[in-house]
Amino acid sequence: MSILFKSSALHLLALGIVFVFAVPSTKRASCTISSYDTDVSDCSLVTISAFTVPDGEVIDWTFADGAEVTMAGNITFEQTSADGPLATFDGDGIIFKGAGYTLDGNGADYWDGEGTNGGVAKPHPFLKITGSGTYTDFTVLNTPAQAVSVGGEGLTLDAITVDNSAGDEDSLGHNTDGFDVSASSITIKNCIVKNQDDCIAINSGSSITFENNQCSGGHGMFVGSIQSGKIVSNVTFSGNEVSNSMYGIRIKVESDADDGASVSGITYSGNTVTGIDKYGVLISQSYPDDFSTPGTGSTISDINFTGEETSVEVTGSSGERLAIDCGNCSGDWDFSELTITGGSAGTMDVDDASISGGSY
Numbered sequence: 307m308s309i310l311f312k313s314s315a316l317h318l319l320a321l322g323i324v325f326v327f328a329v330p331s332t333k334r335a336s337c338t339i340s341s342y343d344t345d346v347s348d349c350s351l352v353t354i355s356a357f358t359v360p361d362g363e364v365i366d367w368t369f370a371d372g373a374e375v376t377m378a379g380n381i382t383f384e385q386t387s388a389d390g391p392l393a394t395f396d397g398d399g400i401i402f403k404g405a406g407y408t409l410d411g412n413g414a415d416y417w418d419g420e421g422t423n424g425g426v427a428k429p430h431p432f433l434k435i436t437g438s439g440t441y442t443d444f445t446v447l448n449t450p451a452q453a454v455s456v457g458g459e460g461l462t463l464d465a466i467t468v469d470n471s472a473g474d475e476d477s478l479g480h481n482t483d484g485f486d487v488s489a490s491s492i493t494i495k496n497c498i499v500k501n502q503d504d505c506i507a508i509n510s511g512s513s514i515t516f517e518n519n520q521c522s523g524g525h526g527m528f529v530g531s532i533q534s535g536k537i538v539s540n541v542t543f544s545g546n547e548v549s550n551s552m553y554g555i556r557i558k559v560e561s562d563a564d565d566g567a568s569v570s571g572i573t574y575s576g577n578t579v580t581g582i583d584k585y586g587v588l589i590s591q592s593y594p595d596d597f598s599t600p601g602t603g604s605t606i607s608d609i610n611f612t613g614e615e616t617s618v619e620v621t622g623s624s625g626e627r628l629a630i631d632c633g634n635c636s637g638d639w640d641f642s643e644l645t646i647t648g649g650s651a652g653t654m655d656v657d658d659a660s661i662s663g664g665s666y
């Protein structure tokens with residue numbers, strides 16, 4: 307193509323025609339941005355200065371392939387009538403360095419204890435990260451409802467804090483999920499989530515690693531809820547600490563899910579779970595109920611607690627250690643590195659699965 311271009315250019319020059327080449331603009335080396343509506347698509351180096359996103363507006367940035375993006379100030383959101391996501395970060399091979407800065411959703415302006423089930427309209431999710439690359443070292447503070455939605459393929463989220471702990475006051479924060487994942491080939495590690503709902507909820511995807519994270523105040527580590535046609539496979543939860551939460555570890559499929567809905571290849575290793583009120587570990591095909599009449603149109607298989615010990619401590623007096631409510635589960639499940647203490651024993655309906663090892 308370039309040879310053709312040169313020869314035709316030479317040809318035109320030989321004809322003595324004078325003209326101006328429309329040279330495509332090369333990527334600007336660096337851009338410093340301080341507004342939600344700056345076009346970042348041509349910037350290979352982006353520095354984000356502090357700014358406020360006004361009512362009714364959202365951030366929707368698709369960075370250039372391989373862009374290096376560095377925060378140099380906080381991004382604060384005014385109370386808004388906009389729908390979520392209030393910020394979207396997209397692009398391939400992005401290196402995003404939060405440098406310890408904060409995206410502040412001013413959740414207290416919305417919190418009324420009802421989450422996304424009613425009351426004040428709450429834009430959600432607050433932040434959506436999709437595409438691929440590495441996002442590190444920032445805080446997502448006080449989100450109206452669900453905090454971070456994760457999509458794409460090939461993302462690593464490292465050392466991100468989701469802090470909705472202010473929503474504990476008078477139980478006003480609700481549905482403040484930390485990470486909602488529908489993505490493949492992703493790793494979430496070294497993150498801290500303080501909230502009132504799922505620390506992580508994996509809705510679909512494969513090759514997902516959740517490791518060395520700390521979760522408190524919420525609903526623990528969750529695969530689900532799985533809807534019709536959704537598949538979750540090959541997930542590892544390792545080295546995480548979950549404390550003071552309603553559930554420790556859960557897998558839940560909607561009771562009416564079918565059309566190939568399945569959960570398989572979930573491995574837990576070296577997790578420490580303490581202060582659980584309701585269920586230490588719950589595996590159920592009865593969602594929205596924890597335990598009732600499980601559906602049979604989906605499948606759960608290949609669930610293991612192996613590698614390093616995963617310990618779970620139930621403290622609620624009515625809490626149950628391990629409950630399984632299967633309509634269609636199968637295969638050999640190795641629970642040899644699972645230890646659960648406290649509470650009472652749960653009910654186990656494992657259908658065709660065969661569970662070996664463990665203490666619960």
Ligand SMILES: *[C@@H]1O[C@H](CO)[C@@H](O)[C@H](O)[C@H]1NC(C)=O
Nearest residue numbers: 356379380407408410445447
């Ligand atoms: C950024 O926000 C955090 C959290 O609110 C705050 O502690 C910090 O002082 C802010 N930094 C600046 C430079 O405003």
Ligand SMILES: *[C@@H]1O[C@H](CO)[C@@H](O)[C@H](O)[C@H]1NC(C)=O
Nearest residue numbers: 491512513514515540541542
């Ligand atoms: C399972 O996921 C890991 C990373 O999480 C990946 O390295 C591995 O290739 C995946 N295995 C399969 C069979 O997809």
Ligand SMILES: *[C@@H]1O[C@H](CO)[C@@H](O)[C@H](O)[C@H]1NC(C)=O
Nearest residue numbers: 571572573608610638639640
């Ligand atoms: C889970 O354990 C079973 C039984 O030992 C084994 O066949 C299976 O490969 C294991 N699955 C994973 C994902 O390690």
Ligand SMILES: *[C@@H]1O[C@H](CO)[C@@H](O)[C@H](O)[C@H]1NC(C)=O
Nearest residue numbers: 566602603604605633634635
């Ligand atoms: C369990 O799911 C499999 C795969 O979808 C299906 O073939 C089978 O009929 C289901 N079992 C029951 C009892 O419905």
